[in-house]
Amino acid sequence: MSRVVSITLQNNDDARPIIEAIEKDNPEATVNIYPGMVKIDCEGRLIIKQETVEELLGREWDVQELHLSIISMGGNVDEEDDYFELSWNL
């Protein structure tokens, strides 16, 4: 049984650094591009690190800014000050 976690973000300027950070921190992730949106799948778990997004963005980034770009997700959420993680219990 596949245990893919998934996050879908808007394909816009706000989300692009987040998408790039996800690709950097989750080398196994698959990025699917659809009209208007990007769906990123990853086996088991996927992490968004504040530090990586901030480096790409060149400014402070509150992890909760994710709320402005997220479209959908699958997996159990763990939200902290410096990361946002999706996982299934393996």
Next chain:
Amino acid sequence: MAEKRKKKLGIKQRYSMLTRGLGWDTTYQDMDKVFPYDNYEGIIIHDWEGWEDPFRLTMDAYWKFQSEKEKKLYAVIDSFAQNNGHLGITDARYVNALKLFLTGVSPLEYQAARGFTHVGRQFRGVGPRVACQMQAIDELRHVQTQIHSMSHYNKYFDGLHSAPHMHDRVWYLSVPKSFFDDARTAGPFEFLTSISFAFEYVLTNLLFVPFMSGAAFNGDMATVTFGFSAQSDEARHMTLGLEVIKFMLEQDERNIPIVQRWMDKWFWRGTRMLALVAMMMDYMLPKRVMSWREAWDIYFTEAGGALFADLARYGIKPPKYADIATKEAEHISHQAWHIFYNYTHAAAFHTWVPGKEELDWLSEKYPTTFDKYYRPRLEYLDKEEKAGRRFYNDTLPMLCQVCQIPMGFTDMDDPTTISFEVSEYNGDKYHTCSLGCKDIFDYEPAKYVQAWLPVHQIYQGNCGGAEVPDVLKWYNFNLGADNLEYNGSPDQKLWDEWQAHRKKA
């Protein structure tokens, strides 16, 4: 980013202070009297503190992010209207999907606002109460932004003028309406299982994600923007759905069979309602992103598979009849479109036979079923229409007592035989469209015998009169404009004029 401004509290503490920290146990009145509804469904909760809200959004942050979303959205809506954005869509046939959305889906957002306002008062746990209250406000925002976005189309296209009135009266709109009526008349835990879990977590992706992507593909800037803006709240709603399930399952093992039964019921009711979306995706988007079948595979088979594998440790099984629903993904959009093709003289949107390239696309996406069962029928209907004999079905269909869809779906193993089931209750016979709907009826017959079935109501004389035009006037339809075939409609005429101007320019 070496010098970071330190927040006084971490996110978990902040969230805890601003939710749990603001709640209290009542002492002048018994807690059971203050919260009378959260235990009659049989769900046993030992410790409300066990509730873990995954998105730790406090009210102050909530307002901040929501206002930012609104500013972005309204900038787009405004510019869309100012710049005649409707001229940029791929084809006027597309607007018919919006008609169905505005009359069928947007009023559900309002129903959701009412439902969450109610349960947001009724849980004695502070975590779920706060999450439900936020969601109630979100849902109100969704219905408002959808009406605002689509009001621009109402200036030019037919069938968009009377959504709330139609939602309460029109035969096919009783399908989504009765779904929410059913959920809102259940207890608070069943309501969250139905709306937050079965609908938002398991199924809404199928409505809002590929369909909105389809809106983007078809040049509908306004709809994409409200769709994705709503969906950004939806991600939070999904986590509420998953959390309520885990919470109930972790609190007491006696909750497991209740939760399983609710999941079975609401998964089935949800897939039935999504037949409308299946048809929107396969037939109503001139440029298509993915077929209903593909969307089902991604969002139910794969995403739902991972979810139910995760819930297996609690003893939860995938929803009953999930196998039948997966078989239906091959057929349901074609069968639903056929029903509406039959009855489009009584609908507030147009139908049509897809063009040759579109039929080819369907043949390619449904290689084992489309050419065998559906393409010949559509080609026949096309020939009839071109010969001046556009087919309309003049008898009213029998409706399923539970999902209220006309009983036109087939047995999935034999797509040439109509599927129907019969139950008896107090000496009367009741018909349902499937084993899934029959199970739901048989468990709570006293509830479903009260269903307001539009066809029965018409025959009883409660819907404006004895003839179809009387009923349609009672629906507030503009006859000859809102209804009937797309070819020859005022929408088509206007669109063709615009295209001619474009060519001239």
